[in-house]
Amino acid sequence: MASLSFYFTSTPNHLLPIQSHSKFQSRPGTRKPKKLSKKPNPILKTKTISPNYGSGGGEATTYTSLPPKDDFFEPLELLNVSSSEVKLSDLAKKVENEEEIDDLSSQDEFFESFEEGEVGLIDWGTDLNDENGVEVLGMEYEGEGKEGNEDGDNEEEGLEGLEDGGEKEKGVPAVMRCFDTAKIYVKAGDGGNGVVAFRREKYVPYGGPSGGAGGRGGNVYFEVDSSMNSLLPFRKNIHFRAGRGSHGQGKKQDGAKGEEVVVSVAPGTVIRQTGQGGKKGRVLLELLHPGERALLLPGGRGGRGNASFKSGTNKVPMIAEKGEEGADMWLELELKLVADVGIVGAPNAGKSTLLSVISAAQPEIANYPFTTLLPNLGVVSLDFDATMVVADLPGLLEGAHRGFGLGHEFLRHTERCSVLVHVVDGSGDQPDFEFDAVRLELELFSPQISKKPFIVVYNKMDLPEASEKWTSFKENLQARGIEPFCMSAVNRQGTHEVVCAAYELLRKKSEMDKETRGWAEPSNLNHVAEMVHKQRSAPINDFEISHESSSDTWHVVGGGIQRFIQMTNWQYSESLRRFQHVLEASGVNKSLLKLGVKEGDRVIVGEMELIWHDSNNKVDPSNMRKGSDGLTKWPQWR
């Protein structure tokens, strides 16, 4: 009879002790391979395993990593100015003084050197983190990629990604960055282990197996929190782990469920799985409306205790399962604004002023570019039941599609707006050119955005330099089939017409969308968890075998069988016999024979490496339950 003998090629992660509350652990997966099959079968002196007898399940933890160093800089200090009001304008003035504002390449250079600390104004020598020991540690930990936990390489990769920033905006000083993307790690709780225990009571001889099952690991949920308007909290907390289930105990006591983790995100957050090679991963969820809650990762199942393995033929089961590992993922979050109307335009055009006069919003208004750094939302009501959400977006500059100015961050917000209102600064030198430049940026960033319905509003009509150029601007646009509006936002003249036109456009757009889309199905927010569950509960006989002829290695890949191996607790000798049985029953042995496996070939199933033997001379499953004296022993308490 053919058989497989067992070796671990590398110590599987789940065999290592997990100290989930420690931040700086040694990296797993680097230990020497352990040989299992050559060892004599251990005598099972069974006792109830009690690593954690706490009454509740494991606690959910979040881990802290610090934002990159440059997010800590104090603009005042860096710019060597005393008033907080002038910090950005000073920066703008500095650019102007250098007469570089019109030269895109030199602007790029300026902002780049600004970031790198080459500009003389900035004193990068001050390490603002020195004051706080924890933060200094955090910096080291992030910089060197020392992610000390059981997720090893994966997490390190994620942190690198975070450091590189993937899409870190070019030339944007840290204070001006918009925290609308984040990279986070989520892990569902591992299931608790089942235990081997026996009922020991006076006058109840041979009381029978009584090992309870482990508790289920905690789930990971995402919830929309209406009070959030950015992903800023994820600059500090990037690891979210649900608690592990408690282990089972004697007297058939099952472990408690692990604590759940609820990750709160702002409305309009898109959740992607981290992509490979700089590409964006696929979208898993879009959480748009406050109160929405999605189960993303289900907790791992608790391992069964020996009470569950009792059968007519095995009344003394010396076997229990380990808990199923909770699924984990690196995710990219992206916040896209949910607004009906987006106000776009060059810096200083009067976008915030417009929002402030048509809604109750009170955005910051000032006579310098980039006053608005984060989008402002306002609700505009025209009538009793006619309202729309209007977003005042930060100003766009030439080169924004390449990330210049406030770049991609803000262009992304326009993707969600149904209708756009272009505000053109009439007092500028060339309003036509300004309008074209903004259109071009939108088009270059995304053709979809440029196809959105829009209206053009010529602002600052109260100023003579603006009203002089209005006619030529109007004629120019009319020649292109666009009917522009004019207004004086500060005087509230012409703003009502703008609001009505935007609302009309919005109404038409939503009617058209309804026609093309029909009635949308209510979306299933738990589909990721369902997919994970489906993958994990694949039948054990659903596997594929591939062969590496160069190294005589066979790979057996299947969700069911891999999960079975992960949950097998090799500390119990019966586990080995059960595994052998599963290989036989699931058809792995048969399939290998059919495919031509030969003596000495390596067979890799999940984390197990096995050597194929044509004759049954290495592992004798029938011997597994016996001690060194060849007798089955009743378990001993210690």
Ligand SMILES: Nc1nc2c(ncn2[C@@H]2O[C@H](COP(=O)(O)OP(=O)(O)OP(=O)(O)O)[C@@H](O)[C@H]2O)c(=O)[nH]1
């Ligand atoms: N005279 C006049 N000034 C205006 C008008 N609308 C806005 N302004 C002024 O223009 C300056 C810029 O206005 P904001 O509303 O902050 O411009 P913005 O487009 O939001 O600018 P960013 O947020 O920097 O992109 C402010 O000083 C306003 O008072 C207008 O109709 N007439």
Ligand SMILES: [Mg+2]
């Ligand atoms: Mg503004």
